[in-house]
Amino acid sequence: MAKSYTLPDAVADRLVSILGKRFVLTHPDELLVYESDALTLHKHLPPAVIIPGSAEEAAAAVKVLAEAKIPFAPRGAGTGLSGGSLSLHGAVIIELARLNRILKIDYENRLAVVEAGVINVHLSEATAPGGFHYAPDPSSQMACTIGGNVAENSGGPHCLKYGMTTNHVLGVEVVLPNGDLINIGGGGVDVPGYDLLGVYVGSEGTFGITTKATLRLTRLPEAVKTLLAEFMSVTDASRSVSEIIAAGILPAALEMLDQETIKAVEESIFAGGFPIDVAALLIIEVDGLRAGLERTAAAAVDICLRNNARAVRVAADEAERQRLWGARKRAFGAMGRIKTDLMVQDAVIPRSRLPEVLDEIYAIAKRYGLKVANVFHAGDGNLHPNISFDGRDPDQVARVDAASKDIMSLCVSVGGSITGEHGVGMDKIDFMRMIFSDADMERMLAVRDAFNPEGLCNPSKVIPAMKTCRYCGFGIEDLRHKRAVHQEIS
């Protein structure tokens, strides 16, 4: 493993005086569990973990770290799948799980103010009695935090109709990397000046640390219909997806599961009652006003049947609907049972190319002697190939790495992109060059520098090392370079 870092005692003491002893972890044995997020492929041990109990504590702690020039990385629930919250360059992990209060629910203005560590689904649960929910629903919604969602601009099955996180964030309170606490955005529709909020959402914790967010609440649909369509070929399923969209139907969700995924789910305790002899399943959900919903659903059924669906089933009641979604949303865990570790990839492809892309992905997996299962947010072309492997075997890890790279190149070559919703983090950093030029990335860096000029906040994420510095030899966005430059200046 890489160089190991320790936190200077003086800094640790100051952090303890702000946060209390219980919430400053420095014993090496207690840091182990922070070496990974939900993607166990990468492991980096932090020198310390701090767990602030309020925005003010977080700001004070950041100030101490910034003064000592010690980098730090925010972490929510650690369900991230791109290594975004890992400690690089000895970054101290700032864990925000204790900021878990829902501060305000305002049905009249359809908004809620929450702390960053609030669990996504808890907000929907709290607002359901009032007839509202928080619409973005990542499959990890039972565990992931709003702070993580804002950082990753997370999506979910229902974002096809309702939009990603960015469409639901009205404002954020942020601890800047120098320890200042500021507000970005606000409740209004249009804020004068630059739209910094749009830039901030999706910045993967490299611009600052979110401590509060003002979020839009969405009315629960009056009625919902969920269909399950069975296909004997992926091509037929893909064609149905394209035709549904082309027909002007905007489903709330449109998900495809391939045979490997179906098998894994059905073998788990969260089996959804899926048939295991089909090549692909489509979960189609339509919602809205009760009037007209029957007709919309019937039109979707019609399209599936015309494209050789073997059967189309309608969830009889809410319990069956919950079972279907429960099975879908736990597919990741279900697939994890196959081997000790799981690589969840995330890419975007043009919907129409799905059949050939899937065939090629199966071929790539076969070439590397791996097993791959695919879940597809079919409506917006977001593909998740899942490869199960044994992380204790370096050879398998190398093969997974190579296969991931091939899959990414494939997706880009058909006109797609390297991430749909899981972010770049550290896992995808090398793929950035596949889709961006140096000039593109330099502009992004310039924006980051406006928030995070010293590069202390979540270093070496998102943007890869680009040019080498003429004076110090380090990559220009590299933290060591920043330090070298800083020393020269001061």
Add this chain to the structure above:
Amino acid sequence: MASAIGESANIEHLATLLDRNREGIYTCVHCGLCLPACPTYRQLGDENDSPRGRVYLMRAVSESRLAIDSVFAEHIDSCLGCRACETVCPSGVPYGELLEAARAELASTRSGGVEQKLLRFVLNRFFTRRALLGVLMWIARTFRESGLAQLAFDSKLLGNRGRLALALLLSSRPALTSNAENRAAGPSVSTSPKVAILRGCVMEGLFSHVNRATERVLRKSGCELVEANGQVCCGALHAHAGELETAKELARKNIDAFRATTCDTIVINSAGCGAAMKEYKHLLADDPEYAARAADLSKKVKDISEFLIGIGAKPSEAIVARRVAYDAPCHLIHAQKIASAPVDLLRSIRGLELTPLIGSETCCGGAGIYNLQQYELSAKIASDKVDNILASGADMVVTGNPGCIMQIGASLLMRGESIRVAHPIELIDSAI
């Protein structure tokens, strides 16, 4: 990290027990979906005190990356054993089994402080002997009834932990002041099914009113009760404390006792004991003589609510005008996966209004004697429970486990609230 490796003399031995559970450990895919279900993680925000973190620590021990010393002990000790993590885990991590292995490892490697030794002494010397335990329970009961316990609690002379201990005892008093105790039990309606009851140590010692209510309800529902002589403590407390050998010994005695009867079903009104007996098959899996018998016995074990719903028992027309909140014992909902049976039973009682309780599937912080061992953390967890109960507007809380009845009752008492906690069967009994 290197500092943690290979320093403990115990590492070899420790690794062996967890090693046998490697397969279980490796079913964890590190997805993190279990984090919010964990009461200790919710309070502390520390991944070391989360299910994913604890499994990771166990994995590190089994891979010799981590020594079994104070850090490991601290985070395994802080686990409630509530198994809420098991219910939400998509990968099927057998957390309860892993925890038992980790605790047994710990118990075998550390001599422990005074508290640890006292606990071991009580578990191994008292809870294994019926006569001795009977005396202990008699003393507790006499103290409870004498009014001295109430007096001491009210006097506020004791520290918080001491007051909690008294409040726990006080909360084991019958919650319903009905005259059910004096009512003659109805005649047995038919000869089937044949049912034996586990009397339990705390149940018979402090909750005999619940045991009698259980008997009355079973008889009225047409069951024939058969006596299982020689039954002992179920061993749950021992297994959870890592005293596996004593737990096995008790399990074998119970298997013998119940096998000697003609019963079709063993009905249990304490969720913790029910869970333990359903797991005898796991506990004794390596015992050549008893493995098959244990599996056979585990199959016959039913929680009282599960059993009554199964035979279609119906309460009478009696009206119980109460507004109750149901709190699910962890060992019923998470360990035995029984969620709806108690609720369905309560719903069938006329006049009873069941009010929703937020966090009803979350541990109350009792967890055996966790409330006394980990006083501060447990008090925080209990405090959230009390807040939710008060918000629900219930005039009574219902839950099917003695530990939960005492913990929730005591937490309410400590807050100065007069809401009482009852076992569901007490309400059924008053309605049947």
